[in-house]
Amino acid sequence: MAITQLKASTFDIRDSLGYHLAMTRLDWIDVLEKELKPLDLSAPQYIVLINVGSGRVETPVDLCKKLQYDTGAMTRLLDRIEAKGFIRRTAHGGDRRCVVLEMTAAGRELYPRLLQIAVEMNKRALKGFSREEIDTLERTLQRIRLNLAPSPSLP
Amino acid sequence: MAITQLKASTFDIRDSLGYHLAMTRLDWIDVLEKELKPLDLSAPQYIVLINVGSGRVETPVDLCKKLQYDTGAMTRLLDRIEAKGFIRRTAHGGDRRCVVLEMTAAGRELYPRLLQIAVEMNKRALKGFSREEIDTLERTLQRIRLNLAPSPSLP
């Protein structure tokens, strides 16, 4: 409980907000990967699948914009997911530069379980929180993001 | 502003706490790396240097425990920092398995600037926050970590 006391003279990395954010995210990823282990999926692969499965993204560039990913990294990530048989790349009718991502039958079968994991993770992380506390947290994170990157609009 | 409404039936990844944590951390890393660019340091290299420089860690295994790092990854990360001339590996007097990490003259010269960056990052991210809001955030993140990993004690 010492973020407010962060000064160069008495520095400890544990007093840094960045440290707390990183560690919280790390714990989150650890739990998520434990849930994903039986499905033979990594956390990044899961994120892509749950987005493609939702029908809200169609092409790799959609995913990159939504998740702030590098397009080169996305190409290779999609390669691995495709190799596992959960998605398929098909041609885009109108724009021949684009690839259209589709769930395979195996992917569609997996999807409800992925949703369930997302819902359970949120429930578990926020156990014991009031609705007001959750809203406060979300607003706080938004404010931090605005402080850090004031110029472009947040996705 | 929809974390509380996360349900499988109306799923959007943006309603997930994991998404908000990941994005906030991503913005943090982006700003940090922009600060580090003139110093020719990556964010992981910075984290290690600021810990070694503080004198609170002595060996690679200390760093791994404090930062929850893999020892193999740490070996290679230290290789790169050593190649840049900011740290030095020396023998441990008592335990011949151990390596003792020391700042070089160049590392010691760099250190005050690293501290300054940490302090500025915190100030910037938390601009406009009251002391109470910051305490609430820190407690909230602690509660989430406890919810996620209830068994072992938090570092």
Add this chain to the structure above:
DNA sequence: TGACAGTTACTGCCTAGGCAGTATAATGCC
């Protein structure tokens, strides 16, 4: 129409993290 800028997916090369296995050294136990 044709040059040109922008977009999309991809590749190569770098840093990076996790896991399993290894060699060496320290520790604990009988």
Add this chain to the structure above:
DNA sequence: GGCATTATACTGCCTAGGCAGTAACTGTCA
């Protein structure tokens, strides 16, 4: 004192992300 266990650093192999450059394609505008 000798042997099993543990600890430390390291290596190889995998996934992963960022950056720069490329080829194919689209849209624009003179």
